[in-house]
Amino acid sequence: MPGGLAALLDDIAVLAKLAAASVDDVGAAAGRASAKAAGVVIDDAAVTPRYVHGFTPNRELPIVRKIAVGSLRNKLLFILPAALVLSQFVPWLLTPILMVGGTYLAFEGAEKVYEVLTGHAKKKKETALPAGAQGEEQERSMVRGAVRTDFILSAEIMVIALNEVADEPLVSRAVILLVVAVGITVLVYGVVALIVKMDDIGLRLATTRNGAVATTGRGLVKAMPKVLSVLSSVGIVAMLWVGGHILLVGADELGWHLPYDLVHDVEVFVGAVPGVGGALSWLAGTLVSALIGLVVGAVVVTLMHLRSGRKQAEHV
Numbered sequence: 001m002p003g004g005l006a007a008l009l010d011d012i013a014v015l016a017k018l019a020a021a022s023v024d025d026v027g028a029a030a031g032r033a034s035a036k037a038a039g040v041v042i043d044d045a046a047v048t049p050r051y052v053h054g055f056t057p058n059r060e061l062p063i064v065r066k067i068a069v070g071s072l073r074n075k076l077l078f079i080l081p082a083a084l085v086l087s088q089f090v091p092w093l094l095t096p097i098l099m100v101g102g103t104y105l106a107f108e109g110a111e112k113v114y115e116v117l118t119g120h121a122k123k124k125k126e127t128a129l130p131a132g133a134q135g136e137e138q139e140r141s142m143v144r145g146a147v148r149t150d151f152i153l154s155a156e157i158m159v160i161a162l163n164e165v166a167d168e169p170l171v172s173r174a175v176i177l178l179v180v181a182v183g184i185t186v187l188v189y190g191v192v193a194l195i196v197k198m199d200d201i202g203l204r205l206a207t208t209r210n211g212a213v214a215t216t217g218r219g220l221v222k223a224m225p226k227v228l229s230v231l232s233s234v235g236i237v238a239m240l241w242v243g244g245h246i247l248l249v250g251a252d253e254l255g256w257h258l259p260y261d262l263v264h265d266v267e268v269f270v271g272a273v274p275g276v277g278g279a280l281s282w283l284a285g286t287l288v289s290a291l292i293g294l295v296v297g298a299v300v301v302t303l304m305h306l307r308s309g310r311k312q313a314e315h316v
Contacts, residue, residue: 067143067150071185071189074151094162101156102156107243109294113240154181195231241286244292263289
């Protein structure tokens with residue numbers, strides 16, 4: 001009997017070690033998958049603050065929270081199950097679906113560029129009330145827009161993570177993607193919340209502290225409008241960059257290798273520059289991806305405006 005109990009305890013110890021190893025493996029795999037998606041995470045953090053810009057301070061964090069909840073819902077209820085099912089049964093569909101999302105991101109970015117170039121963006125700022133003064137409907141509209149854009153970025157994050165762990169069993173894939181979804185959402189929207197509240201933090205430091213701390217607080221208050229403006233522009237470029245990159249990689253995976261090979265050759269060429277080759281290689285790839293996104297987005301914007309003009313002409 002004692003021998004049987006000892007054997008049972010040994011078996012339990014072995015199972016516990018295996019379970020701990022599995023947890024470690026899941027954590028390591030989730031870390032690798034998240035690292036692969038880091039570029040898109042940065043894009044997501046850059047895009048989101050522009051949706052909060054203009055709202056009164058007391059509504060900023062609630063709006064960020066709503067967008068974060070929408071983002072988590074996107075990942076857990078829609079993207080994760082769809083990615084697992086598609087990867088298990090029809091993996092060839094993942095790339096075309098992702099390219100549709102990339103086209104949408106390119107369209108969104110190109111539309112913003114069009115508004116800036118034609119002066120529509122300036123007119124909107126001059127004629128519109130601050131977003132926070134336009135009521136609950138405006139807030140809901142902004143949240144919907146942010147969650148819709150986040151869906152595309154979240155889809156790419158999850159697909160990149162999925163590709164990194166494609167050889168894992170189905171259950172392990174599901175657990176890893178769950179960890180990635182929750183971890184990245186907390187990271188992105190924690191950073192976004194910090195960005196949008198930084199001016200309030202600066203104001204508190206300026207009014208409640210003295211000396212260098214107060215000076216730092218005043219500097220934050222002065223700097224944050226410019227930072228938010230820069231982030232808004234970065235968000236537009238990020239949509240073009242990510243959208244173009246999705247299309248570039250997708251075309252390569254579907255068999256049209258020429259564009260991707262040309263970009264790769266450019267990256268290798270500039271990457272040979274001593275000292276700054278790595279930075280130049282990244283910059284070249286990013287610039288080309290953004291240009292591809294801009295061109296594709298401009299085509300979609302043109303088609304959408306022609307369609308809109310045709311509809312208006314029919315109603316006249």
